[in-house]
Amino acid sequence: MALYAIGDLHLSLSTDKPMDIFGPKWENHAAKLKKSFSCLSPDDVTVICGDLSWGMDLEEAREDFLFIDRLPGKKIILKGNHDYWWSTATKAKSFFIENGITTINILNNNCFFYGDDVAICGTRGWFYEEETGSAHDKKIMNRELMRLEVSLKAGGDRAKYVFLHYPPKYGSYICQEILDLFERYGVLMCCAGHIHGKSLQGVFEGVYHGVKYRQVSADHLNFSPLRIL
Numbered sequence: 001m002a003l004y005a006i007g008d009l010h011l012s013l014s015t016d017k018p019m020d021i022f023g024p025k026w027e028n029h030a031a032k033l034k035k036s037f038s039c040l041s042p043d044d045v046t047v048i049c050g051d052l053s054w055g056m057d058l059e060e061a062r063e064d065f066l067f068i069d070r071l072p073g074k075k076i077i078l079k080g081n082h083d084y085w086w087s088t089a090t091k092a093k094s095f096f097i098e099n100g101i102t103t104i105n106i107l108n109n110n111c112f113f114y115g116d117d118v119a120i121c122g123t124r125g126w127f128y129e130e131e132t133g134s135a136h137d138k139k140i141m142n143r144e145l146m147r148l149e150v151s152l153k154a155g156g157d158r159a160k161y162v163f164l165h166y167p168p169k170y171g172s173y174i175c176q177e178i179l180d181l182f183e184r185y186g187v188l189m190c191c192a193g194h195i196h197g198k199s200l201q202g203v204f205e206g207v208y209h210g211v212k213y214r215q216v217s218a219d220h221l222n223f224s225p226l227r228i229l
């Protein structure tokens with residue numbers, strides 16, 4: 001059993017959204033994902049850090065979810081800013097059951113245990129700076145902080161690995177509220193997606209205040225999931 005992470009699959013198997021407009025790296029990216037996942041085993045777990053499908057609703061996202069379901073191993077997904085198909089986690093769960101999708105679970109106000117000692121925690125997160133953020137931004141940020149804390153609490157005394165869509169540390173930006181939660185709950189590692197192309201130059205990867213940070217956007221990983229444990 002192994003734990004992997006990857007973000008931003010940006011699939012569009014039943015919608016007209018070619019990804020190679022974002023550069024040659026994205027050519028045939030679904031085929032690249034299929035190939036890289038082929039070395040995973042059924043008991044492996046992959047956390048997918050948001051931006052899964054361009055489908056505007058669950059029907060439009062069906063082929064993308066069936067594709068993800070066919071990839072080896074279990075998947076834990078969380079919401080990204082481009083997951084327009086997401087209305088509620090409950091609706092997505094019902095859709096998965098109706099469509100025979102059995103390997104995808106949703107990380108949303110909960111956590112998943114991995115082995116005896118590890119908790120997989122997370123939420124979407126948000127880019128928010130006190131000086132520039134609007135009242136609306138602040139409301140979203142506070143909701144995300146609550147979701148993250150619920151998830152971390154559910155992890156109990158297990159070793160906590162956090163998965164977000166938005167990186168809480170990027171360039172000179174730091175989301176202090178999220179980093180405070182990491183410290184309070186003893187988080188060991190944080191993986192995030194959302195950043196693509198040239199913007200990847202600004203990502204932080206390494207250890208900061210005892211937490212290991214990794215950027216797992218699919219294009220950053222050459223469409224091959226990153227082994228975490």
Ligand SMILES: [Fe+2]
Nearest residue numbers: 051080081194
């Ligand atoms: Fe995103």
Ligand SMILES: [Fe+2]
Nearest residue numbers: 008051194195
């Ligand atoms: Fe993305």
